[in-house]
Amino acid sequence: xxxxxxxxxxxxxxxxxxxxxxxxxxxxxxxxxxxxxxxxxxxxxxxxxxxxxxxxxxxxxxxxxxxxxxxxxxxxxxxxxxxxxxxxxxxxxxxxxxxxxxxxxxxxxxxxxxxxxxxxxxxxxxxxxxxxxxxxxxxxxxxxxxxx
Amino acid sequence: xxxxxxxxxxxxxxxxxxxxxxxxxxxxxxxxxxxxxxxxxxxxxxxxxxxxxxxxxxxxxxxxxxxxxxxxxxxxxxxxxxxxxxxxxxxxxxxxxxxxxxxxx
Numbered sequence: 001x002x003x004x005x006x007x008x009x010x011x012x013x014x015x016x017x018x019x020x021x022x023x024x025x026x027x028x029x030x031x032x033x034x035x036x037x038x039x040x041x042x043x044x045x046x047x048x049x050x051x052x053x054x055x056x057x058x059x060x061x062x063x064x065x066x067x068x069x070x071x072x073x074x075x076x077x078x079x080x081x082x083x084x085x086x087x088x089x090x091x092x093x094x095x096x097x098x099x100x101x102x103x104x105x106x107x108x109x110x111x112x113x114x115x116x117x118x119x120x121x122x123x124x125x126x127x128x129x130x131x132x133x134x135x136x137x138x139x140x141x142x143x144x145x146x147x148x
Numbered sequence: 149x150x151x152x153x154x155x156x157x158x159x160x161x162x163x164x165x166x167x168x169x170x171x172x173x174x175x176x177x178x179x180x181x182x183x184x185x186x187x188x189x190x191x192x193x194x195x196x197x198x199x200x201x202x203x204x205x206x207x208x209x210x211x212x213x214x215x216x217x218x219x220x221x222x223x224x225x226x227x228x229x230x231x232x233x234x235x236x237x238x239x240x241x242x243x244x245x246x247x248x249x250x251x252x253x
Contacts (some may be wrong), residue, residue: 009232013239017246024244025249034241114242115182120154145156 009118019105022112026084026103027051032059053078057086073101081105081112088118096119153224156200160187161195166216167203173206173215 015022025031025106041064048058058072069129077085088099102117157163161183168179180190194214197203201220206213 009228011232011237011239013236013243015243015246017250021246021249022242025245028245031238031241031245034245035238114239116239118231118235 003139009116011116011118014111014113015109018110019107019112023081023084023105026114027057032057036058049119051075051078053088073099076100077102153202153220154204157224159193161189162197165197167195169203169216171183171213173213176205176212176214179214201243201253235250 017025026057027049028050029047031096032049033044035044035047044059045062046058048056050056053075055075056072057075058070061069061071062070062093070078071088072091075084075086077083082105084103084105085107086101089103098120100117101117104115106113106115134136162235164183165179168174175196183190194203198205200216201217203214204217206215226239
């Protein structure tokens, strides 16, 4: 998989399961409904998955105080069990930035490794930017923060 | 806002300037030397960094010095961390789900 240089978050993890099962877990509304249950009082009243290119994925999380956070996107690539990509936006994201989520699934010795790349999608006003993100700057940023 | 700092860092020239300033304040000349672009272009990039609050300009007589404002960058870094926490959580849930599925078999 070619990783965009401007990624924001990259997560890699392995699961003891065949790639088909891992892929299906990612697209399961049942998984989506548990996602934001960070506390016993949280609810996920809505979780929808329309698994086709252009189809929508949407989750609504409700906090104990009643405040809701919606996460939604659209599938842009579906290649079971190898790749899955979708646009993504959190309704409470202060950057108000549409993201791209790309997942790759690779099998070795009976386990499946998933790599997720969360990158930004350039908007018109950022057309001059080759890559939205941090790349080399991020290490530098961490050093700057560490020394301040 | 994080949005402004992200936009400010969304260009290789601006990121280069920020990297140069990460070692400490520098004159405009030192921070923008050898970037291979014209002075008006440099000014435009500096203006974006200043407006986003990533960089401050200290004028001392005829010398303009630039310095980073770490608090603005910290906000952006915090935002990235909050994104990571959310996605890590989804990985956890996928793992729990797969374990339960395996147990049921």
